[in-house]
Amino acid sequence: MAAAFACAWLTASTGARAGDALVDKLVEKGLLTQEEAADLKEQEFKETRDTFPGTKIKIASWLDELSFNGDVRTRAEFFTGQKVVRTDGRPGGAPHYETIEDRTRFRYRLRLGAEATAGDFRAGVRLMSGSGDPVSGNQTMGATFSKKPINIDLAYLAWNPSFFNEMTIVAGKMENPFFSTPLVYDPDLTPEGISEQFK
Structure with a gap:
């Protein structure tokens, strides 16, 4: 019964660490043997791997x-009093002129x-x-x-x-x-x- 409960809990669990902690606790209380605990952890690992095959990043063995x-x-x-050269011209004036402006940019x-x-x-x-x-x-x-x-x-x-x-x-x-x-x-x-x- 304890083994079935642990298996169901592990299947629904989203974190392997929490599942391992529960299994270890059951072993500590004598409700599971070491062999049963190892089998449950292996089963949980395989189910996670099959359900989320892309969550594990594999790197080449020769990489350290x-x-x-x-x-x-x-x-x-924010710039205040910045000298700016305008090229858009102005009515009745030169096409290029200098002016002082405040400037803000993100x-x-x-x-x-x-x-x-x-x-x-x-x-x-x-x-x-x-x-x-x-x-x-x-x-x-x-x-x-x-x-x-x-x-x-x-x-x-x-x-x-x-x-x-x-x-x-x-x-x-x-x-x-x-x-x-x-x-x-x-x-x-x-x-x-x-x-x-x-x-």
Whole structure:
């Protein structure tokens, strides 16, 4: 009876952890044997796998690690007393003129990336919003229904040999390998090419 109750509860349960906890509790109270508990857990696993076959992400066996990263940022910017050059002309005046205006704009930045490690090698890719500006992924919101571009911000392969782990060679579009401050390089700058670093 206890086994039937546990089986019914596990079938209806949406979380394997909760089901395992119940089975363990029944074993602790002596209502189930270890063998019966193992059978119930295996049955619950198979039912979950058959019901939701796409919920488990499989990666190649030769991969040591696969991680994902990303962020979304939105902000409003207000500029007061900004000098603007108009090109629309004005009645009885020059077609180009300067004027002082207040300006408000709404912007967002989206970044989504992944990095995989296999032995001494590491590969990464990151997509970012923006208009292609090499030092900014910010996209200004404009026309309500317009599509916004996505750019390749990172696409690299790195080698950090285990026999000489003080050295790292990176090829592709990478994080800035040079020591820098905001006065020298923008934090969003991702150069392309090959770099060699020593620690």
